[in-house]
Amino acid sequence: MKAVMLTGINTMEMMEVPDPGKPAKGELLLRVDVVGVCGSDIHYYTTGRIGTQVVEYPFTVGHEFAGTVLETGEGVINFKPGDRVAVDPAMPCYRCDQCKGGREHTCRHLKFLGCPGQAEGSLSEMIIMPSGSCFHIPEEMSFSEAALAEPLSIGYYAAKLSQISKGDNIAILGAGPIGDSVLISSLSMGAGRIHVTDKINSRLDIATKLGADSVCNVDICSAVEEIKTCEPLLLDIVYECCGKQEALDQAVELLRPGGKLMVVGIPQFDRWSFVADMARRKELSIIHVRRQNDCMQAAIDLISSGIVDSSLLITHTFTFENSKQAFDLVRDYRDGVLKAMIKMEKS
């Protein structure tokens, strides 16, 4: 089969690789139909690593995908060939202390698609997944919409982990696909006023269409001043969704005493810092968000409820052959790109 593999910094090539073979017990052989390009894929593409995880070339990235069941392994009863599925790229062991404690996402032996040293990614024609990582999707849901379920589940989990309550006033710093996923999810959970910041106007426009009450381009105006003017008592929760030190600093200023800072973004640097005095006086809770835990079905339900206008989120679609163009576009933040999808079949 064919796979598009990273072969060096900012280079990728379509290669012939062995077919995945037969699904083992409890596994599904899937045809990959649509793959979404994620910011984390771009980190590997442009730098060859995320933190301590380093790519050994050639390597297939991609983990946001939807597909069709081609074959089922022994003992699989809830799927049959032809079923359309959304996929959770996480493959936990279900046996360690974390898994047994309901924290499969921090499993001690977690394998995650497209993570170096764990599993090859989904940017290939076929892939084998544990059936426990696959979710049925409704007939009317497109594969592209289904491929949004994974990034949406991360935003949903961030909102859930923050224990957002009805009427909470929040800010989302960074309006990429994950920031938007937090926006959609927090709205569905009854958020009060929602303030969104970014440096790209087209992203702020999309955030407004998705329901943000105010947006601010941090290159043009001071987010802290603007938001403080509308929120004299400051904010209940701030979601850092861009991995930037300035955003973390703004969050500390914007939060009310007892507020929560949710750290969702993946920084390109190794250490965060925050103003100890202000964070301490306000007794802020700083909570990291690691991908998502058990929120795939909720994300699929949110998409099928019609709340999620996928046409706002999916700005570009590419063919499998043009995967590199998709990666370059997302890397360069060109042409108002938010989520780029790669469709495997020419149609």
Ligand SMILES: [Zn+2]
């Ligand atoms: Zn992702």
Ligand SMILES: [Zn+2]
């Ligand atoms: Zn485990």
